[in-house]
Amino acid sequence: MRSIPEYDLDAATWHRSSYSGGDGGNCLEVTHDFPTLVPVRDSKTPHGPALIFPASVWAAFLNAVRI
Numbered sequence: 001m002r003s004i005p006e007y008d009l010d011a012a013t014w015h016r017s018s019y020s021g022g023d024g025g026n027c028l029e030v031t032h033d034f035p036t037l038v039p040v041r042d043s044k045t046p047h048g049p050a051l052i053f054p055a056s057v058w059a060a061f062l063n064a065v066r067i
Contacts, residue, residue, distance in 0.1 A: 029042075
């Protein structure tokens with residue numbers, strides 16, 4: 001059985017999209033503190049769980065939604 005590595009996200013610098021409004025709506029935040037990974041979290045629950053994607057997968061997602 002493979003173990004899932006743990007990452008310390010407490011000291012990460014999180015960034016919200018410039019397209020997010022200031023009304024506290026549905027916003028995602030990402031951190032670029034990990035060269036090969038992109039952690040993503042809900043801005044309304046910053047101490048909640050984060051999804052962690054390989055950087056290449058996150059880039060492919062961004063390219064797909066830009067079309």
